[in-house]
Amino acid sequence: MIRFHLKCDQGHAFESWFQSGEAFDKLSRTGLITCETCGSTAVSKSIMAPAVSTSAEITAPKAAENPIEKLRDEVESKSDYVGDKFVKEARDMHDGITPERPIYGEAKLDEAKKLVDDGIPVMPLPFIPRKKAN
Incomplete structure (x- = not known):
């Protein structure tokens, strides 16, 4: 990452x-x-300076300190996992067919682009959901 x-x-x-x-x-x-x-x-x-640590400072972060793990914990605790039904669920909420709620799941790149083109806000997540990884 x-x-x-x-x-x-x-x-x-x-x-x-x-x-x-x-x-x-x-x-x-x-x-x-x-x-x-x-x-x-x-x-x-943008231009960015690399973060350099001395060998004494290099340690593996604990899961709770890893920002990706923290993000995954937050998303998974506050959102419904809808798996491969993500595109339909997002579109149904946008169209007012189902009530809005936070969701996450999977979408093919072309499907996600179509949602964005249609004004439905989505974003890629930098992790694989635990429910999919198991």
């Missing part, structure tokens, strides 16, 4: 985690990275 400092074409700065630099590039090319402030898809990596 890698954390990038990002900036949109409107000057808003924010950070996000990605599986790799190549993953960022692929998501960026398809318009799936959006500014958390204005929603712009014109997002680029």
Whole structure:
């Protein structure tokens, strides 16, 4: 996992985690990275200084200290896992067919892009849900 400092074409700065630099590039090319402030898809990596530790400081983070694990814990405790029904559930909530609630699940890249194109806010998560990993 890698954390990038990002900036949109409107000057808003924010950070996000990605599986790799190549993953960022692929998501960026398809318009799936959006500014958390204005929603712009014109997002680029900002200049960032690497964090360097001495060998005495290098230790593996505990699960509770790992930001990805913390995010996974929060998403999984506050959202419903809908698996491969994510696209239908998100669209039904957007269309007012079902009540809105926080959900997470899986969608193919083209399906996620179609949701975004239709004004339905979605974002990729930087982890595999525990329910899918088991």
